[in-house]
Amino acid sequence: FMTDIIEVETKDHARLSLTLCYSWKFDVTNRSDPAEVDKLFKINDFIGDACKNLAAKIRASVSKIPFEVFHQNSASIVKSAVFGLNENMTTNNFLKFNSNNLVIINVDVNSQEPINSKTRE
Numbered sequence: 374f375m376t377d378i379i380e381v382e383t384k385d386h387a388r389l390s391l392t393l394c395y396s397w398k399f400d401v402t403n404r405s406d407p408a409e410v411d412k413l414f415k416i417n418d419f420i421g422d423a424c425k426n427l428a429a430k431i432r433a434s435v436s437k438i439p440f441e442v443f444h445q446n447s448a449s450i451v452k453s454a455v456f457g458l459n460e461n462m463t464t465n466n467f468l469k470f471n472s473n474n475l476v477i478i479n480v481d482v483n484s485q486e487p488i489n490s491k492t493r494e
Contacts, residue, residue: 374394374395374396374397375394375395375397375420375423375424376392376393376394376395376483377392377393377395377424377427377428378390378391378392378393379391379393379428379431379432380488381431381432381435381436382432382435382436383435383436383438383439383440383443384436384437384438384439384440385439385440387440387443387487387489388487388488388489389435389440389443389485389486389487389488390484390485390486390487390488391431391447391451391482391484391485392482392483392484392485393427393431393451393480393481393482393483394480394481394483395423395427395455395477395479395480396477396478396479396480397423397475397476397477397478398475398476398478399413399473399474399475399476400469400474400476401413401474409474412472412473412474413473413474414473415472415473416472416473419470419473419475423470423475423477426470427455427477427480430454430455431451431454431455433454434450434451434453434454435450435454438450444485447482447485448481448482449464451480451482452464452480455468455477455480456468456477456480466478
């Protein structure tokens with residue numbers, strides 16, 4: 374697991390702090406291929422890089438949605454942002470970073486809190 378806290382802003386400029394928890398694993402399909410195994414060690418800070426990438430996807434998605442819609446559907450919106458949608462417009466089951474074979478298999482929104490006191494009220 375890895376946890377990240379990010380700030381997002383909705384379409385109507387409500388700023389929120391999200392605490393997210395990601396489940397992940399490395400997926401090496403051919404363990405006898407040295408190049409495939411070496412990918413695991415290509416990125417020094419794979420957690421930091423993954424969190425930055427995922428946060429950017431989530432911020433981009435949330436910025437298109439009004440606060441009330443996000444507040445009511447935050448889990449599905451975040452999952453769709455992280456995993457993307459397939460041709461049937463349903464959320465994919467995982468996200469794989471081919472650069473190091475890191476696979477994100479789940480994301481949970483542990484908390485969402487408005488940053489602005491007026492929004493909180």
